[in-house]
Amino acid sequence: MKYLARSPREVGHAIREARKAQKLTQKELAIRSGVWQETISKIENGLSGTKLETIFDLLSALELEVTIDDRSKGSSTSLEDIF
């Protein structure tokens, strides 16, 4: 799965989707990542501005990586994200 994120809120959404795809609970992710369940909840729901550091803690626990690329290139996501 591949997620395009244009805002912190969308990053939170991507994290939720990825977590669910891996059938993890917030608590399990919390243990793996060192980020509290309560905090994960807030991040996934887009409350809280979140620090980059925290996001990376979650992403690496989920084995995800971040790519920064020119906006233009592809609404590749529109296609691939359909599922």
Place this chain on the structure above:
Amino acid sequence: MKYLARSPREVGHAIREARKAQKLTQKELAIRSGVWQETISKIENGLSGTKLETIFDLLSALELEVTIDDRSKGSSTSLEDIF
């Protein structure tokens, strides 16, 4: 250009590279993004943990977007980033 970021520090580096590629000074980017030059300097150098929000302010000013993807797939970067 495409950057793979595995840490806040690498995000800062990617921002610097993208800014330079667009021949912008920190001050110019500061004006466009609403983030202070001093803050940009610190972010580019990996000092400061930075908030996600601030990163997105910079990325959109640079017309960059973020993709979150499974780690595995491609050391596509190693190839494409060579230049």
Place this chain on the structure above:
DNA sequence: TAATTTTATGATCCCAGCATCATATATGCA
């Protein structure tokens, strides 16, 4: 639907991000 598990919410406290101002370095160019 009762019991259990998962998520969300709320409050408090500490620490750090960032705006802001001042200034020191460094880099580029005439």
Place this chain on the structure above:
DNA sequence: TGCATATATGATGCTGGGATCATAAAATTA
């Protein structure tokens, strides 16, 4: 090498992130 521009650094203060504890609300499942 001297001046202008660009970048880095340092200090301060306010605000908000996140750890932490307690608990409410949802969602699962027996």
